[in-house]
Amino acid sequence: MSWWQKAASETQVTHRQRVWLYILATIIMFLLVIPTVIVIPMSFSESQYLEFPPREWSLRWYQEYLNTPRWVNATITSFKVATLTMLVATPFGTMAAYGLFVSGGRMSKMLFFTLMTPMIVPVILIAIGTFYVFGRIGLVNSIFGLVMAHTVLSVPIVMIIVTSALRTYDLNQERVAQSLGSTRIRAFFEITLPQLKFSIVTAALLAFLTSFDEVIISIFLSGGGNSTLTKQMFSALRDYIDPTIAAISTLMILLSTGLMLGLQILGGRGAR
Amino acid sequence: MTSDASASLTISVTELTKKYGRVFALNAVSIDVRAGEFLTLLGPSGSGKTTLLMAIAGFNRPDSGRICFADEDITVLPPHKRGVGMVFQNYALFPHMSVFENVAFPLKLRKISAEEKHHRVLEALKTVQLSDYAERGIDQLSGGQRQRVALARAFVFGPKILLMDEPLSALDKKLREEMQIELKQLHRQLGVTTVYVTHDQREALTMSDRIAVINEGELAQIGTPREIYNRPANQFVASFIGESSFIPLHRDDSGQLVHEGVAVLPVPNEETGKEWSLVIRPERLLLEKPKAKRTNGKIYFDGVITELVYQGETAIVMIELGNGKILTSRANTRAGDDVDSLELGQTVSVSIDKNDAIVIPGETK
Numbered sequence: 001m002s003w004w005q006k007a008a009s010e011t012q013v014t015h016r017q018r019v020w021l022y023i024l025a026t027i028i029m030f031l032l033v034i035p036t037v038i039v040i041p042m043s044f045s046e047s048q049y050l051e052f053p054p055r056e057w058s059l060r061w062y063q064e065y066l067n068t069p070r071w072v073n074a075t076i077t078s079f080k081v082a083t084l085t086m087l088v089a090t091p092f093g094t095m096a097a098y099g100l101f102v103s104g105g106r107m108s109k110m111l112f113f114t115l116m117t118p119m120i121v122p123v124i125l126i127a128i129g130t131f132y133v134f135g136r137i138g139l140v141n142s143i144f145g146l147v148m149a150h151t152v153l154s155v156p157i158v159m160i161i162v163t164s165a166l167r168t169y170d171l172n173q174e175r176v177a178q179s180l181g182s183t184r185i186r187a188f189f190e191i192t193l194p195q196l197k198f199s200i201v202t203a204a205l206l207a208f209l210t211s212f213d214e215v216i217i218s219i220f221l222s223g224g225g226n227s228t229l230t231k232q233m234f235s236a237l238r239d240y241i242d243p244t245i246a247a248i249s250t251l252m253i254l255l256s257t258g259l260m261l262g263l264q265i266l267g268g269r270g271a272r
Numbered sequence: 273m274t275s276d277a278s279a280s281l282t283i284s285v286t287e288l289t290k291k292y293g294r295v296f297a298l299n300a301v302s303i304d305v306r307a308g309e310f311l312t313l314l315g316p317s318g319s320g321k322t323t324l325l326m327a328i329a330g331f332n333r334p335d336s337g338r339i340c341f342a343d344e345d346i347t348v349l350p351p352h353k354r355g356v357g358m359v360f361q362n363y364a365l366f367p368h369m370s371v372f373e374n375v376a377f378p379l380k381l382r383k384i385s386a387e388e389k390h391h392r393v394l395e396a397l398k399t400v401q402l403s404d405y406a407e408r409g410i411d412q413l414s415g416g417q418r419q420r421v422a423l424a425r426a427f428v429f430g431p432k433i434l435l436m437d438e439p440l441s442a443l444d445k446k447l448r449e450e451m452q453i454e455l456k457q458l459h460r461q462l463g464v465t466t467v468y469v470t471h472d473q474r475e476a477l478t479m480s481d482r483i484a485v486i487n488e489g490e491l492a493q494i495g496t497p498r499e500i501y502n503r504p505a506n507q508f509v510a511s512f513i514g515e516s517s518f519i520p521l522h523r524d525d526s527g528q529l530v531h532e533g534v535a536v537l538p539v540p541n542e543e544t545g546k547e548w549s550l551v552i553r554p555e556r557l558l559l560e561k562p563k564a565k566r567t568n569g570k571i572y573f574d575g576v577i578t579e580l581v582y583q584g585e586t587a588i589v590m591i592e593l594g595n596g597k598i599l600t601s602r603a604n605t606r607a608g609d610d611v612d613s614l615e616l617g618q619t620v621s622v623s624i625d626k627n628d629a630i631v632i633p634g635e636t637k
Binding site for chain 1: 352354357364365429
């Protein structure tokens with residue numbers, strides 16, 4: 001019996017009958033992935049302009065990126081903001097998720113949804129709102145203001161991940177720890193936290209990426225010496241198009257996929 | 273370790289009330305647990321038995337009433353200061369720690385020296401027959417082994433009170449029955465006051481020194497397993513424990529309880545109500561041989577067999593009386609008992625010894 005005639009899964013459907021599905025899935029995969037990966041060859045082009053496929057190869061646009069203070073500064077800003085956002089959003093999001101999960105009830109459900117709104121509301125609205133408010137209190141163009149705004153976006157992500165981890169966690173473990181003589185806070189740190197570790201690390205990395213990839217709020221709130229990389233890319237695209245953008249995009253793809261791969265490996269080990 | 277009253281404390285619960293919204297989870301419940309006693313809180317789910325256990329452990333704050341360990345009022349003492357060992361339904365072992373670390377956890381909190389800790393953990397593991405498992409991970413243990421680790425962790429630090437919330441309900445029937453006996457032996461060995469929550473009446477009867485039957489937030493009855501089974505105080509206890517049939521009785525002017533015009537029993541106590549019920553435990557309702565002589569010491573019923581269920585060591589025979597009431601008899605299946613020759617629709621006589629008859633006040637459905 002050839003592969004074609006074998007059942008594709010625990011059904012009567014054979015691979016031959018599934019061929020259309022495989023083709024469709026392949027097309028969809030390409031449509032999803034190509035816009036992302038097309039910048040990679042473009043970034044190694046020798047040409048002044050974005051072109052595909054490149055006629056000549058070179059690393060000049062990577063050199064351009066690393067030798068332009070504007071780009072380097074923006075990169076440093078982005079890393080700073082993303083790291084700070086991660087450091088603020090992760091503990092706050094974790095505390096919010098834990099508190100609301102443990103207390104339960106209608107009130108905490110409402111609070112949960114309130115904290116989720118930044119995920120539902122168009123980001124442009126948040127950007128305009130914070131721009132207006134921060135303008136009044138002098139936080140526009142400051143790292144602090146940018147971190148605050150990005151934290152608002154990242155906290156829901158942290159909360160979703162930590163809450164879903166708590167759903168499979170047995171809170172009786174904390175009760176047992178207390179009955180065995182541990183204070184509640186110690187029970188949280190010694191019993192609950194180690195078991196949420198992987199989810200919290202995941203949440204932290206996603207908070208980092210949320211800030212690092214964010215464009216709209218950054219356009220409104222960052223400028224001058226505190227421009228983020230995404231804001232700088234956006235401005236550059238408007239003024240002149242050269243393959244530096246492709247080089248930076250390639251590096252950003254590398255960073256994102258690198259982090260996600262790292263998570264997968266970590267997760268594989270965590271699950272044992 | 274031997275049974276020793278000084279190793280345990282009394283628990284006295286006085287008029288304890290806890291409301292969730294408008295519902296009374298506990299309504300003025302008072303129970304005194306003796307030092308070293310194995311007391312079971314038995315009731316259906318939602319009866320308030322777990323709420324009571326959690327109040328004793330310190331995980332909820334009663335609206336009113338008091339809980340004392342010996343003479344000390346601990347009603348609002350936080351759980352970590354109560355020094356009670358606790359075992360939960362789903363074990364609640366710490367999966368990120370080994371068996372040894374789990375059992376050592378309460379000792380670590382008490383800052384006990386490494387050497388002493390090592391010694392006591394191994395001692396506790398030996399008590400629960402898990403000496404060779406100290407270095408195992410929790411995910412490498414079977415259900416019964418996990419239960420033992422949870423137990424060892426609960427008593428390793430020498431608590432004077434042990435609380436257990438349906439600790440065996442996740443195990444299969446055979447293992448559960450073995451663990452019941454083991455728990456009972458462990459209790460005898462440690463001599464620690466134990467409060468045990470279960471909804472399984474057989475488990476309660478098997479393990480307890482005394483049983484407190486809880487229903488709808490109130491104490492329905494407290495007594496030894498024999499008292500609870502043989503002398504249920506009310507209809508709830510009579511129907512929740514055992515599989516009883518009920519026959520309505522009326523009290524006549526001379527103080528006799530009458531069933532269908534025949535005086536069967538005297539009124540057992542001072543109660544003055546007119547309506548009473550006869551509680552018949554199926555294993556005490558015997559099939560009469562045809563044409564057997566009737567005696568004064570028994571109450572007889574005649575009826576038609578409507579159902580026969582063979583269950584191996586016993587068989588269930590359901591008999592419909594002339595008035596439509598159905599009685600259940602659990603008959604032995606020994607050759608001499610002739611159960612095999614019974615047929616549906618057959619007319620039979622059944623009897624219960626007056627000493628086995630239970631009478632409770634009030635009418636029953």
